[in-house]
Amino acid sequence: xxxxxxxxxxxxxxxxxxxxxxxxxxxxxxxxxxxxxxxxxxxxxxxxxxxxxxxxxxxxxxxxxxxxxxxxxxxxxxxxxxxxxxxxxxxxxxxxxxxxxxxxxxxxxxxxxxxxxxxxxxxxxxxxxxxxxxxxxxxxxxxxxxxxxxxxxxxxxxxxxxxxxxxxxxxxxxxxxxxxxxxxxxxxxxxxxxx
Amino acid sequence: xxxxxxxxxxxxxxxxxxxxxxxxxxxxxxxxxxxxxxxxxxxxxxxxxxxxxxxxxxxxxxxxxxxxxxxxxxxxxxxxxxxxxxxxxxxxxxxxxxxxxxxxxxxxxxxxxxxxxxxxxxxxxxxxxxxxxxxxxxxxxxxxxxxxxxxxxxxxxxxxxxxxxxxxxxxxxxxxxxxxxxxxxxxxxxxxxxxxxxxxxx
Numbered sequence: 001x002x003x004x005x006x007x008x009x010x011x012x013x014x015x016x017x018x019x020x021x022x023x024x025x026x027x028x029x030x031x032x033x034x035x036x037x038x039x040x041x042x043x044x045x046x047x048x049x050x051x052x053x054x055x056x057x058x059x060x061x062x063x064x065x066x067x068x069x070x071x072x073x074x075x076x077x078x079x080x081x082x083x084x085x086x087x088x089x090x091x092x093x094x095x096x097x098x099x100x101x102x103x104x105x106x107x108x109x110x111x112x113x114x115x116x117x118x119x120x121x122x123x124x125x126x127x128x129x130x131x132x133x134x135x136x137x138x139x140x141x142x143x144x145x146x147x148x149x150x151x152x153x154x155x156x157x158x159x160x161x162x163x164x165x166x167x168x169x170x171x172x173x174x175x176x177x178x179x180x181x182x183x184x185x186x187x188x189x190x191x192x193x194x195x
Numbered sequence: 196x197x198x199x200x201x202x203x204x205x206x207x208x209x210x211x212x213x214x215x216x217x218x219x220x221x222x223x224x225x226x227x228x229x230x231x232x233x234x235x236x237x238x239x240x241x242x243x244x245x246x247x248x249x250x251x252x253x254x255x256x257x258x259x260x261x262x263x264x265x266x267x268x269x270x271x272x273x274x275x276x277x278x279x280x281x282x283x284x285x286x287x288x289x290x291x292x293x294x295x296x297x298x299x300x301x302x303x304x305x306x307x308x309x310x311x312x313x314x315x316x317x318x319x320x321x322x323x324x325x326x327x328x329x330x331x332x333x334x335x336x337x338x339x340x341x342x343x344x345x346x347x348x349x350x351x352x353x354x355x356x357x358x359x360x361x362x363x364x365x366x367x368x369x370x371x372x373x374x375x376x377x378x379x380x381x382x383x384x385x386x387x388x389x390x391x392x393x394x395x396x397x
Contacts, residue, residue, distance in 0.1 A: 136315070137280045144314040154314055158282045160322040 002027040002082045008048055013039065028085035036071075036088050037101040043075060043084065044106055051075040051084065057103065057113035059121035063147040067091050069098050069123055095122055095146060102127040120145035218354060225269075225295070226348040227257030227396070232268035234288060237275025239302035242334035251337040256344050256392070265291040270347070271324075276304040277317045289324040297327045297351065299343060306331050306360075321358075329360040338384060345391060352395060 006020040006027055016039075019030040031039050043051045055074040062068060067089040075084045091098030102125035103110040114125040115134040122143040125131060133140060137157060142149055235243060247253045247261075262268040265288045277285055289298065300320055303309040306329040308318030320326060327350060330343035342361045350359060 149314070151313070154279060154318075156279055156282065156317070156322075158286045158323050161325070 002084050005043075005049060005082065005084055008046070009039070009042075012042065012046075026083070026085060028087060030087045030089075033088050033090050033100045037103060037106065039086060040073065040075075040103055040106050043086070048080075049084075050077045050079050052078050054103065054107040054109050054113070055083075057110055057117060059117040059123050059145070061121060061145065061147050063093075065089070066093055067098075068093055068095060069121055071100050071117065071123055073103070090123060095143075095148075098123040099126055101125070104128055119143065122146065219352070222352040222354060223396070226351040229256075229258040229270045229297075229347075230260055230262045230268045231258060231270040231272055232263070232265050232288065232292065233261055233272045233274060234285060235272070235274040236277060236281065237302075237304060239274045239304070239334040242337070242340070243272065243274045243301060246337050246340045251341065253344070256341075256348065258344065265289070266293060268292055269296050271296065271298045272301055273298065273305040273320050273326075274301040276309070276311055277320055277323075278315050279317055280315075282317050282323050285320065286323050297347060298324055299347060300326045300329045301340065301343075302335055303331050303333045309333060326358055327356065329358065331361065335361070341388060345388065345395075348395065 003022065006017075006022075006029060009029055010017050010020060013031075013035065016035050017029050017031060021028050021030075029039075040051075043049045053076045055076050057071070057073045060070040060072060062070065069091040070087050070089050073086045075086065077083075088100060090100050098121070100123065102114055104114065104125075104127065111128075111130075112134055114128050115131060117123050118125065118128075118131050119133040119135050120143055132138070136144065139157065140155055233240075233243060233247075245251060247259075253259055258270070265271070269292065271289055271292060273285065289296070298320070300306045304311060304316070305320050306326075308316055312318065317323060328343045328347045330339050332339050335343075339361050346359050346361065350356070
């Protein structure tokens with residue numbers, strides 16, 4: 001659907017478009033972090049592109065790759081009704097130096113999305129005026145969606161009652177006994193019919 | 196409360212007996228006068244609304260008035276997932292409630308975190324505040340919530356502060372979980388509930 005757009009980009013930027021792929025009707029291009037803002041500005045303003053809407057901006061962690069993180073945007077044109085995905089790769093193996101230009105000056109809606117990508121992955125956006133955590137809390141250490149963040153690690157703001165519990169009250173059931181009133185017996189042999 | 200009971204019964208000759216009776220009276224009065232603070236954070240809230248509204252009618256149990264200030268409430272309904280970020284708020288709301296106070300964990304997330312086993316979620320509010328009754332379910336069926344409220348009323352009446360859990364119903368005929376009811380079943384369980392209310396109240 002956006003093949004023409006990919007060709008247009010390749011004609012305009014040449015070798016600076018590192019890759020152009022198409023899978024299941026979804027077109028994507030890969031650019032270098034240095035070209036990040038310029039390519040998006042072109043996609044927004046070019047008459048054949050007219051990407052007025054930044055659908056999503058997110059990070060992806062590929063721990064085996066170098067650079068380690070991908071930053072991905074999903075763009076949509078309200079007038080042309082076409083979509084494009086733009087990717088770039090940033091960050092070394094430790095997750096440092098993950099810096100890419102902010103798109104806040106291109107689309108205002110990039111504000112919270114970039115804060116989320118920063119919060120979850122530690123990707124920094126140069127030029128973002130207020131790059132704070134948005135989903136976790138300021139006391140949170142690390143970035144929870146990195147693959148090396150321990151899956152079981154929590155960072156409670158309130159000390160847990162375990163051990164010194166008030167009146168010794170703890171749950172009188174095991175971890176596997178959570179959902180006795182769930183609807184899992186729907187249609188099971190012997191269960192009453194649904195009305 | 197302890198001081199009040201003592202001053203009232205010291206005049207009498209049978210102190211222990213009088214104290215017990217007074218506590219019974221107090222428990223009976225309290226259990227039909229629950230002012231609740233609904234701490235609703237997630238999808239279980241829809242089930243709570245249906246329980247509070249006329250179809251399942253929480254008002255039958257003397258618990259119809261929600262208070263949106265914890266200082267005026269004595270029953271805290273924790274309805275839904277509690278994230279780590281929200282935990283200090285929940286803790287503070289609980290601390291602001293006046294004694295005596297009770298906590299009901301509504302749904303699997305509030306009871307034990309449910310399937311949210313991750314960095315963001317508190318795996319059960321009992322890690323933060325003491326819980327009197329757990330009502331598991333995702334979301335719990337209204338019958339389970341009614342069971343939970345009646346169990347809490349029992350506990351209030353008897354002064355029992357140990358935690359209780361609403362277990363799945365077992366059909367005595369088949370020995371299987373009964374999770375879906377026919378209208379006849381519902382009428383039967385309503386009749387049983389009303390009988391229980393009458394017994395406990397009378």
